[in-house]
Amino acid sequence: MTEKSIFNPEQQQKDISSKIVAGLERISEVFKTLLWDKAKLVGLSPIQIQLLIFIAFHKPELCNVSHLAKEFNITKPTVSDAIKILDKKGMIIKDYSATDNRSYSIHLSQLGQEILSKTNDFANPLKNEIDGLGQSELDDVFKTLGELIYKLNRNGILTVQRTCYGCTFYQKNKNVDFCNLLDQELLVKDIRLDCPEFEIRQ
Template identity: 40%
Template sequence: MGKVSTFSPAQQAENTPSKIVVALERLSEAFRVLLWQEATQYGLSPIQIQVLTFLLHYPEEQRTVTSLALYFNMTKATISDAVKSLEQKNYLVRKPSQTDTRSHSLHLLKEGRAIAKKVEHFAAPMQEAVAASPAKEQGVLLEQLMQLIYQLNQQEVITHQPMCFNCEHYASGRKGPYCEELGISLKQGNLRVDCPVFEAKG
């Protein structure tokens, strides 16, 4: 006999991990709803909004199809299709990479930057809901979610994540975890999910 489904109400009633998994699914649904609402409003697909938002904030060396595919856990073909559509809308252009002549970096055009600044706030309702909790509770939640992400990464469910637990600079001392690169304590609220000084463990 197989395992009882996480999504069975009877299973959830007696199993806390099942309740948490279902709660996370509801949050992912909320994220998708917000993304689709924004996409519909501006005539874009959800992944196109995510690509525009990424290009607005990340450095040139990361603005490639390969980096986007890894970041969003999607195939290069899917990302390439989204990029091609955004090119046709005159939102971005490809330019030869300065560090790798075989690759191209993606650059937002004026109209693309303007639309990116409009759509990047699609998750604001979720942020407001989180911000309503006390700071200490936010820190606890952040650490728990990062531990879950880390475990899923170790199981190869999702790609490598540029966060503290995977980083060469993450260390533990008598006063708790800290970042050797930034010289700061990494107690809960200071943890980073996506860090600009991230360096993968050797």
């Protein structure tokens, strides 16, 4: 079986899908390295930085321990521990529910916003390289990534996704992508991977 491993260079030479997976693994390593560099700079862990960034850009109902655990494919205790540290450092504010004092959504404090401004650009070196691609290449890569994310979610490998393909407002008319919420055709560049209006298709 080992000769057919995705990570065996000989297998990669015979199978383009294996090469692509190996390439994605390399890119994930770049992502982790860039995140660690920022983490060391501000004295936080990578997941703590990721939580701050997510909380800053998403609506309150997604910023609670249960959802954050699903979002990052980690356990609730792991999220709770990270939130405790961010709270102790004064980087977040807990907004407790009026009906359940155990339930709360999370917002960034002023200090949290300051740390965000120092860390949320951690992936810019990767973006700078992608910016160098031509428009047709960008469209092709993005279309493929969007479809892959949707399929991984459908197969249960990726827990959370908010892409158009899985949204109740999305419709495919022949070869045309269409959003019924916006009432407009979607070009490749219009497809979203993280839509604020996303509602899961039942």
